Amino acid sequence: MKVTVDVQVCQGYACCLMEAPTIFDLNDSAGKAIVLRPEPTEDVWDEAEAAALACPARAITIENG
């Protein structure tokens, strides 16, 4: 699984950080998400998918395989 965030689209809603705190972080001054683990291990794939669904800006892309 590959996780990316489009920072142009990101609005700093913080939903990704709430859903998947081991995968995402936020830069408070820029108000944008940061991907800590672009290739997360399988045990947190559910969290990554929940984060993508929860993002109001639809800024998160997940590629499987």
Next chain:
Amino acid sequence: MRRIVIVGASLAAVNAVERLRARGYPGEIVLVGAEPELPYDRTPLSKQALHDGPDTAALLLHPPAWYTEHGVELRLGRAAVGLDLRTRQVHLAGGQTIAYEGLVIATGSRARVIAGARTAGALRYLRTIDDSTSIHRRLIPGRHLVVIGAGFIGLEVAATARQLGLDVTVVEHAPAPLTRVLGERAGNWFASYHRARGVNVRCGVKLARVDPVPAGSSTVRLSDGTALAADLIVAGVGASPATEWLRTSPLSLMDGVLCDSSLRASAPGVVAAGDACRWHNPRYGELMRVEQWSNAAEQGRHAADTLLTGVDNPYAPIPYFWSDQFEAKIRFVGRAKLGDNIHIQEDNGSMVALFGRNGLLNGALCVNAPRKLATYRQAILDETPWGDVI
């Protein structure tokens, strides 16, 4: 199930479709909507889209082809007007009926209207793309805007108009903005924030009447005798669930479609999601109705799960919402309602207000401090004592 009908072309509806297909539901899906547009995102209508002028294509939740790919039969521009639970049929305006085996009620809410002839015809409301377009066209620099109601919609419209160079007054009958959601102390922060950016915020006064004057403008008269010139008046005084179409059915309503913890309404095969749903949230042990983006999306998926599986499936979210006003990115998690403690800290353009209840952290408002929001959400989940977070 061979046919699921979703009433309301909404965010909750789209999420229900996504989840039904993701779970491999092979049957028909019929989506009924009163507005002619495909489901679109309403949240920008009082912010960026109001500033720039709404672009329908950019606001759509999915392009037209998505509905074909997902096998969704669209019945747009035709409101549902009735529900027959016995024969399992939805009645549409114009006399058509659609039979269902499963029904998702996702009709959302509509802007509450200020009753009374003394303001009739003078007030505009903001709910749809058409509303936003119509208000946008009147946001002309130097003109006078009066906003009735200092809730989130009212404050967002005020900020947008002020940024476009209008003279803006906000009228609120409570002692501070946002008191119903955040209480008076946090509300006062918003009053100061808007005043510092040139918005005239007048709390503790009511709209008395609107007098038309020549050339299309009006005079807004307030309960304290003040008269305000207005080229445009926008009212944002809350929303009501769009459930009028269910009044003649025996479905249980209580300011929304009354649902159990799993989002099941009071009839077999019927679930509800979004602004129109009042359900029992087991986390708080009370009936709640939530008018927020995240809830509508998540509830749409959850209602689809309940409909397909038929098993108990409690929906127990911690509420989350956001607002953008001027340069403030406002994020809230939890609940401020019924709080018995509040702690506010300000720091260099950011502000955090914490809300305590019964010795625990219950809610957190973070302005330009999104990272803290996640920390406080975890603290709410962990039932962190109030003394440990302030």
